Amino acid sequence: MPTIAIVGAGSGLGLSIAKVFGRNGFSVALVARTQEKLDGLAAELREAGTEAAGFTADVTDRPSLVAAFTRIKERFGQVDVLEYSPAPKTSTGAMIAPLDATVENLQPELEYYLYGGLTAAQQVLPEMIERDAGTLLFTTGGSSLDVFAGPPEFGNIAVATSALRAYALKLNQVLTGTGVYVAHVPIFAWIGSGGPETQADTIAELYWDVYTKREGAEHPYDIR
Ligand SMILES: NC(=O)c1ccc[n+]([C@@H]2O[C@H](COP(=O)([O-])OP(=O)(O)OC[C@H]3O[C@@H](n4cnc5c(N)ncnc54)[C@H](OP(=O)(O)O)[C@@H]3O)[C@@H](O)[C@H]2O)c1
Numbered sequence: 001m002p003t004i005a006i007v008g009a010g011s012g013l014g015l016s017i018a019k020v021f022g023r024n025g026f027s028v029a030l031v032a033r034t035q036e037k038l039d040g041l042a043a044e045l046r047e048a049g050t051e052a053a054g055f056t057a058d059v060t061d062r063p064s065l066v067a068a069f070t071r072i073k074e075r076f077g078q079v080d081v082l083e084y085s086p087a088p089k090t091s092t093g094a095m096i097a098p099l100d101a102t103v104e105n106l107q108p109e110l111e112y113y114l115y116g117g118l119t120a121a122q123q124v125l126p127e128m129i130e131r132d133a134g135t136l137l138f139t140t141g142g143s144s145l146d147v148f149a150g151p152p153e154f155g156n157i158a159v160a161t162s163a164l165r166a167y168a169l170k171l172n173q174v175l176t177g178t179g180v181y182v183a184h185v186p187i188f189a190w191i192g193s194g195g196p197e198t199q200a201d202t203i204a205e206l207y208w209d210v211y212t213k214r215e216g217a218e219h220p221y222d223i224r
Contacts, residue, residue, distance in 0.1 A: 002026050002080040012087070019201070022050030082134075083139065094108075096156040098155040132178055136171065138182075142222065143162075183210050185206065185220070189223050
């Protein structure tokens with residue numbers, strides 16, 4: 001049974017992606033900071049017939065992320081799909097306009113998006129390359145692709161998610177023609193804010209589509 005690891009798994013997009021892959025025969029490893037919340041999500045997935053378990057890690061605490069993947073592999077074996085989508089609600093907390101940016105206040109955002117995403121990828125990529133099979137999916141907000149999409153206060157997020165986007169696209173470039181597929185999904189929507197097109201379950205269908213078609217490096221979900 002293939003396994004998807006969802007890093008930054010909450011009751012929104014993370015759970016919805018888990019449900020879609022679970023319905024299609026995947027086991028699901030959920031990664032976030034709060035074991036209790038993860039246990040609740042895993043129980044919901046198991047009730048729907050999906051094998052699932054939660055593994056705590058903070059993406060800004062790299063050793064904790066490495067340790068989580070060790071536990072995931074002990075439990076599920078190889079990771080076939082990595083999806084990286086932590087939600088910044090309670091991470092660094094700050095929104096910094098460019099005129100207020102400093103090395104000190106940009107660093108936490110880079111830790112969160114770029115270094116967290118890179119660290120997660122490093123836990124699965126060497127084995128995927130050896131097997132010549134696997135998928136990495138990176139999720140960000142739309143300002144990674146269109147820096148004018150958000151207000152100036154999204155400055156630090158735009159810079160850091162643009163860096164993660166560039167890393168994902170360069171991975172796609174170097175791995176094109178191999179069995180390992182990498183894609184970036186920038187979301188131009190407030191998830192759950194309105195009609196069906198904003199709902200996490202709707203957006204999650206895109207991930208199954210991207211995973212199965214394996215075409216192109218970038219798949220914006222844009223409902224502007
Ligand atoms: N929500 C939106 O409107 C929106 C808009 C555009 C793009 N996106 C993208 O969608 C993805 C998130 O979807 P969502 O908002 O529906 O979130 P979600 O899947 O409901 O939850 C994400 C989870 O990330 C976890 N998380 C936060 N900080 C973390 C950290 N430092 N280390 C590990 N886990 C952490 C949180 O759990 P813990 O607190 O337990 O760690 C949270 O439950 C992100 O890629 C985001 O960029 C969201």
